[in-house]
Amino acid sequence: MRRMGCHGYCVLIVVLHVVALVRVSPALLQTATSDFSRDDFPPPPRFVFGAGSSAYQVEGAAFEDGRTPSIWDTFAHSGRYGDKNGDIACDMYHKYKEDVQLMVDTGLEAYRFSISWPRVIPNGRGPVNPKGVHYYSSLINELLSHGIQPHVTLFHYDIPQALEDEYGGWVSRKIVKDFTTFADVCFREFGDRVSHWTTMNEANVFVLGGYDKGVFPPGRCSSPFGSNCAGGNSTTEPYIATHNILLAHASAVRLYKEKYQAKQHGLIGLDILTYGLVPLTNSTEDEKAAERAHDFFHGWFLNPLVFGDYPESMKRNVGSRLPSFTPLQSKLVKGSCDFFGLNHYRTMYIKDDPGSLNMNQRDYLGDMGAQMLSKQGILPTGEFPIDPAGLQIVLENFKEVYGNPPVIIYENGQMTFHNASLDATLNDTSRVEYLEAFMGGLLQAMRNESNVKGYFVWSFMDLFELFAGPRSTFGLYYVDFDNPDLKRYARFSAHWYSSFLKGRRINQYLWHY
Numbered sequence: 250m251r252r253m254g255c256h257g258y259c260v261l262i263v264v265l266h267v268v269a270l271v272r273v274s275p276a277l278l279q280t281a282t283s284d285f286s287r288d289d290f291p292p293p294p295r296f297v298f299g300a301g302s303s304a305y306q307v308e309g310a311a312f313e314d315g316r317t318p319s320i321w322d323t324f325a326h327s328g329r330y331g332d333k334n335g336d337i338a339c340d341m342y343h344k345y346k347e348d349v350q351l352m353v354d355t356g357l358e359a360y361r362f363s364i365s366w367p368r369v370i371p372n373g374r375g376p377v378n379p380k381g382v383h384y385y386s387s388l389i390n391e392l393l394s395h396g397i398q399p400h401v402t403l404f405h406y407d408i409p410q411a412l413e414d415e416y417g418g419w420v421s422r423k424i425v426k427d428f429t430t431f432a433d434v435c436f437r438e439f440g441d442r443v444s445h446w447t448t449m450n451e452a453n454v455f456v457l458g459g460y461d462k463g464v465f466p467p468g469r470c471s472s473p474f475g476s477n478c479a480g481g482n483s484t485t486e487p488y489i490a491t492h493n494i495l496l497a498h499a500s501a502v503r504l505y506k507e508k509y510q511a512k513q514h515g516l517i518g519l520d521i522l523t524y525g526l527v528p529l530t531n532s533t534e535d536e537k538a539a540e541r542a543h544d545f546f547h548g549w550f551l552n553p554l555v556f557g558d559y560p561e562s563m564k565r566n567v568g569s570r571l572p573s574f575t576p577l578q579s580k581l582v583k584g585s586c587d588f589f590g591l592n593h594y595r596t597m598y599i600k601d602d603p604g605s606l607n608m609n610q611r612d613y614l615g616d617m618g619a620q621m622l623s624k625q626g627i628l629p630t631g632e633f634p635i636d637p638a639g640l641q642i643v644l645e646n647f648k649e650v651y652g653n654p655p656v657i658i659y660e661n662g663q664m665t666f667h668n669a670s671l672d673a674t675l676n677d678t679s680r681v682e683y684l685e686a687f688m689g690g691l692l693q694a695m696r697n698e699s700n701v702k703g704y705f706v707w708s709f710m711d712l713f714e715l716f717a718g719p720r721s722t723f724g725l726y727y728v729d730f731d732n733p734d735l736k737r738y739a740r741f742s743a744h745w746y747s748s749f750l751k752g753r754r755i756n757q758y759l760w761h762y
């Protein structure tokens with residue numbers, strides 16, 4: 250067993266949750282489902298299969314038609330990805346029609362994307378950019394004209410840099426009003442055609458990567474918890490940013506529910522990253538540590554959203570550094586999600602770390618009093634280990650602890666590195682193996698009555714990856730970033746997913762596809 254290093258999701262890791270963890274029966278974890286078809290899942294729109302992306306990662310056109318930089322542009326241009334950045338990315342801003350055609354060819358039932366706030370309201374607040382509105386309106390129309398359901402995220406690591414400069418972005422309460430105004434513009438302009446809104450993508454990882462370790466935008470941290478950050482305070486800012494994110498989410502939801510939902514008939518939720526959290530040993534200490542890890546990583550957001558307050562273990566361990574909800578805030582936040590978006594990639598093993606609570610100066614991990622370990626780490630090939638039982642554990646906990654609210658798996662997929670040869674890049678059997686295992690695990694969880702409404706592969710095509718720029722990839726479609734036209738190629742996984750979506754049974758025979 251080796252300790253997780255700071256690569257990929259480890260970074261967060263460093264990040265991570267507790268309400269009593271539900272003990273999952275071995276029967277549940279049997280992935281009995283390596284033989285299934287689209288017909289085993291409910292039909293659309295009750296359940297949709299899709300794939301996803303986000304604005305900064307695919308659009309490019311960073312300086313066109315009035316768009317201004319987001320915190321992700323600034324982060325990328327600070328050398329965090331070497332000489333790479335998302336200025337051009339996949340150029341989807343110009344190629345969206347071709348890309349929607351690829352989605353049609355693949356048979357996608359839904360597509361998840363995000364709206365770039367600085368493209369729609371370039372200064373963060375104030376005048377709306379008609380060209381930005383036109384782009385998203387056209388994309389939505391293109392999807393709908395082919396029967397593909399749009400699932401839209403409002404914040405995916407990319408608030409306007411103007412607001413970061415003016416008042417520090419998410420660490421200021423001022424963002425609640427500006428985010429609500431941005432959401433209002435989006436609901437007004439696009440809401441008649443959008444069935445599912447997500448206010449925040451992977452909110453828990455954003456605050457940990459962005460304000461504790463400083464490895465994601467806006468790259469804030471303090472020593473010794475993170476290094477090379479221009480400013481920040483790892484012991485307080487993740488908690489402050491989270492509080493403001495929850496309040497901004499709740500405010501946007503209230504607006505949606507009061508002004509739009511009755512006529513637009515959409516649903517609105519918030520998305521977090523989930524890990525299957527498993528005690529490293531069966532000692533009582535590790536079992537309790539796993540409960541704390543659940544509280545800190547998932548409950549930090551889910552408890553306020555479902556019960557109206559942070560988990561007790563967080564209040565106890567974080568103390569006065571954890572903001573508290575006024576009764577009115579608690580009422581607004583509680584019950585504000587029609588559904589939860591869950592990103593899921595892997596399982597983490599939790600080891601008690603009692604010593605960390607004795608440190609005077611603690612960040613999130615220290616407050617958690619636990620270490621998050623990956624039994625296999627990232628495989629030498631750059632891939633995630635394949636462990637669908639982790640997803641089943643997460644869904645079982647959602648059912649037992651949070652009352653089985655509707656959830657959508659918004660991200661699940663296998664990471665690979667770009668290979669030297671085109672053949673090797675396209676022949677992504679490990680991605681197919683990963684998707685098959687997780688879709689089988691999902692079906693098993695649904696047979697155990699988990700309330701899942703959709704599954705989205707991350708990502709539809711290779712994109713400007715959060716961790717490593719364009720080096721690591723998740724795409725069903727390979728994008729040749731060295732080709733001036735950014736040519737797209739279907740990988741084996743694209744053919745495989747397409748066959749499944751078009752009704753072919755998934756079993757060992759499909760390996761001979």
Ligand code: NOJ
Pocket residue numbers: 303306450451592660707714715716723
């Ligand atoms: C997390 C983020 O939502 C997305 O932007 C990123 O590319 C994937 N998961 C993979 O790291």
